[in-house]
Amino acid sequence: MIDDPEGQALFEAEARQLTESLEAGLLALRSATGDRALIDGVFRDLHTLKGTGGMFGHAALAAFLHDFETAFEAVRDGSLEVSGPLIELSLKAHDHVLSLLAGGSPEPGEQLLADLGALRRAGTAAAEGAAPRRIRIRFAPDTLSLGGVPGIVLDGLRELGATAIRPLIGDLPPPAALDPAELHIAWEAELPAGIGDAELAEVFLFHEEALEILADPAPGAAQPPAEETGAAPPSAAEAAAGPPRPRDGAMMRVSAERLDEMMDRVGELVIAEARLADLAARSGDPQLVAVAEEIQRLATGMRDTTMSIRMTPIASIIGRFRRLVHDLSQALGKEIELRVEGEETELDKTVIEMLADPIMHLMRNAADHGLESAEERRAMGKPGTGTITVRAQYSGAEVLISLIDDGRGLDAARIRARGIERGLIGPEEELAQGDLLKLILEPGFSTAAQVTELSGRGVGMDVVKRTIEQLRGSIEISSEPGHGAAIHLRLPLTLAIIDGLLVEVAGERYTIPLAAVEHIIELPAEKAEAGAAPQLLNIRGKLVPFLRLRQLFRSDGAAGPHQKVVVVMSGELRVGLTVDQIIGSSQTVIKQLSPLHATQKTFSGATILGDGTVALILDVPQLVAFGQAREEREAA
Amino acid sequence: MQKTILVVDDSPSVRRMVSMTLKGAGFAVVEADDGRAALAAAERSLPDIIITDQNMPNLDGIGFIKAFRALPQSAGVPVIFLSTETEDAIKAQARAVGAIGWMTKPFNDEKLLSVVKRVAG
Structure with missing residues (x-):
């Protein structure tokens, strides 16, 4: 790393400018996918970021950007098409770059690169009508002591255009039995279609036995790694640095489908266990009762463990909110800050997934209708930047998620008038404040005139309500005119x-x-x-x-x-x-x-x-x- | 850093050809005319790579590699056989005693160099 504070500062300023330009370019590309100038711009930004990043010691940044640069090079020469997923992915990459520049972990980048690889392969495979090949590289354990250099093979594969090269360390013996001179790491990689056997043999010179061609992946189906275990547990410093975030260390990825299946089975087990307890109680046989109680204890433990496996921190969807707020801020010309509290709060994964859309809709509403323009805000003596807060907290067996904005608040009189106009309430009907505000959740409350480009898209407020009800949750709304509104979603911890x-x-x-x-x-x-x-x-x-x-x-x-x-x-x-x-x-x-x-x-x-x-x-x-x-x- | 390659062959012409090719590419070369001499040379000064023939007087290639691998310092030194032998059983045996690869004579300089460069990293 170049020890040059002034240069670093210059680089940081330049990087900021480049990332901004990159994001703007990507967002513009969304609606003008064929625009050569935009494509060139995005490529240039990526290229420059990569180059200067590498020069100023941001090796992780340069390495990460390399594949994206290559992808846009392919776009430039017409072998890859600009698609929605590519832009989405690139936007995420942009976010990751910001995180890297801020000293964040390079880890999330791996998934992005894997996704990009899958996307590019899908693109080229579609173009050439052939599927990429998956290979596994497993060297003999004594390869290193015999002077073999696995890196040369991997480099050779990279030169052939292999992507998604991923180490498999499932065969690593426990540390006590580990001989550092032995190689127990295998790799998997995906080869672009059209790589001939001769080219492969050249790369695997003297290591033919290490090559294993795996079944061709199903087209379009990105194969999730069955197992990925890391070595080191997080160090104390890392653990202290923030909320305990699961790292790759001693983690395993399991398909969500299997978790659902497991939950179903545990459900059946609990039912069977209840039958057993019932029979045992009726039989009066103390031995049978003892066994039934033991099984009940085990089933309860099993249930709790299974449910805890399914728990996912809210942080897993917060990233989407940040992007949304960023986009909203740009689109509406309002300064918006997103505050997140309690992102370590965990909920059942099904609940989390179903929650993302409703929360994003509520955010759009808050940004569009709730928050005032900077001038308006200053005129009212508020800071020019509006704040949207997402707060998650446990409340008994429920989780309370609140979406709070410091905008103008909900206009109770207007809501009442609209409710009467829409026939949702009678003209004479008196409603408590909370119930009156809840009218905005009713289908048919929102009208076309009110729908703006931003908040009118996707789900409506009635869909928010329906989703929350589906999750056995409830919604409460409060508002203070001039100071903001809060929408509280109360959700059960688990569904099953x-x-x-x-x-x-x-x-x-x-x-x-x-x-x-x-x-x-x-x-x-x-x-x-x-x-x-x-x-x-x-x-x-x-x-x-x-x-x-x-x-x-x-x-x-x-x-x-x-x-x-x-x-x-x-x-x-x-x-x-x-x-x-x-x-x-x-x-x-x-x-x-x-x-x-x-x-x-x-x-x-x-x-x-x-x-x-x-x-x-x-x-x-x-x-x-x-x-x-x-x-x-x-x-x- | 310049890498040293130990070239073991009982044929002076083969040794000379291999040496010239390697030296031309910037490697240092040590020659030995049979397994026993090669083992002594390797013990005296550990080479970075070994290229050896199989059929030699006194100690053949496989015998040499077996003895060489018994030396603790031999770990990590790649051994490539360069031989007229094409029998798979012998290749397997070579692999079993600790060779990393097998090249069949006759060879051309380009091929030899590309292999050595690959193995040298």
Whole structure:
């Protein structure tokens, strides 16, 4: 590295300029894919960045950019077409370059290069009508001591245009048995179509036995590495440097499909285990009961481990938000800063994936409608740069994701007027502030006149609502005129298995998600009679409305003398549910209800009990909302 | 740094041709006319690469390499056979005692140089 502070500063300024120009060029290319001048510009920026980066000691940067430069060279000479995926990838590469310049880890670049390789191969394969070949290179362990130089073979392969060269270290013996003179690393690579056997033999001179031609990959299907284990655990310094981020060290990549399959199997296991527990309890055989308990313990552990495997930090989708905010900032001509809090918060991977689009939509809305222009903001005494904050935090068995902007806030009067105009509320109807704001989530609230180029694309607010509901979550909206708006998404940690409280109502069994249960009390005798009003309970000095599930489910017959009230919570609100009996807690594997029943609002799913019968799962947020609404009606 | 190649062959003309080719490409060359002499030369001063014939008096190529590989300092020194032998069994044997590659005589200078350069890194 050249020790020249002034030169470094110059380089940094130049790099900033180049990356900006690069990004602008890429974004412009999106709509003008054939524009020669733009292509040349992008290539020049990449080339210059690579060259100066290498000169100023940014070897990782230069190495990373090399392949992208080559790709755009191919674009320039017409052998590769500018496609959406190529631009997307290049934009990500641009982000990675910024991260590298800021001293970030070069690691994410590997995936980008692999993706680029796949893209280019797909391009050339399509052009030549042939698929690339995958090869594995596995040298004999004594190759090094015999004077073999594996690097020469790998270099030779690179010269042939091989890409995605990836070491496989699955054969590495444990450190104690490791002989540093022995080679246990194999490699895999992809060769462009059209490389002849003679050329390969030339590269593998004296190492023919190391070459293994693998099955041709399915066209278009990027094969995820089955296994990738790294050697070193993160050092203490790295661990202290930020949130614990999984590194390649001792990590394994597993296809999401297999995880889903595993989750299904664990679900079946939990159901079978419940049957066993049921049978054991009935048999009265203490040995059988002991085994059943042991299996229950193991199944619970298995469930927890499997679910923890599926947990993904929110950070995994934050990158997309940064790009979006960047793009929005440019497109709208507003200065926008994105703040992220709690990005280490983990959620089930399915939840995370489904969340990305709704959150991005909310961001577009916030940037487009919420944040004012810099002049407007300054006139109001606010900083010219608007801030959008994404905050994630745990809240019981739920995760609360808040999207907060410091813009003008939601205009309650306008929302009300629009709601009446659209027939969503009656002209006389009075709504609580929160409910009024929620009208913006209703289908048909947004009108074409309001749709701008940015926020009008993709999903609408009603889709946001639907997605969150699908995830068994809820949305709350708050706003302070002039100071900003906040949208809170409350989501369950996981979708698949929950701890449930099994209750009985009129001879039927139902499950209440245990995480939502606050406490259980006996229903006071004076409230036991159906119809006794008001349907409120004084619980620790607070009035809590309660719902008679018998009534709600329209069951005939009278309840027994000792009804219980299960107090459940959703957000800050509580409601009591009267039940005949508490049966106990049980692990509940959630099965979705059929689409025919998707519109009912009392049950969120069903589960199969140990004896094979089905119990419906109560939808707590919906019941709480229902109970609170009824109370407000009665109070009014 | 200049690399030293030990050239082992009982035929002076072959030795001379190989040496000239290698020297012309900037390598230093040490010659030996049989396995025993080669082993002594290698023990005296470790070469960077060895190019050896198979059929030689006193100690043949395979015997030489076997003895050479028994020296602890031999690790990492590539050995290339340059021989008229084409039998796979002998090539396999050569590989087993620690040769990295096999070239068949007759050879041309270009081919020899490209191989040596590749092996030399």
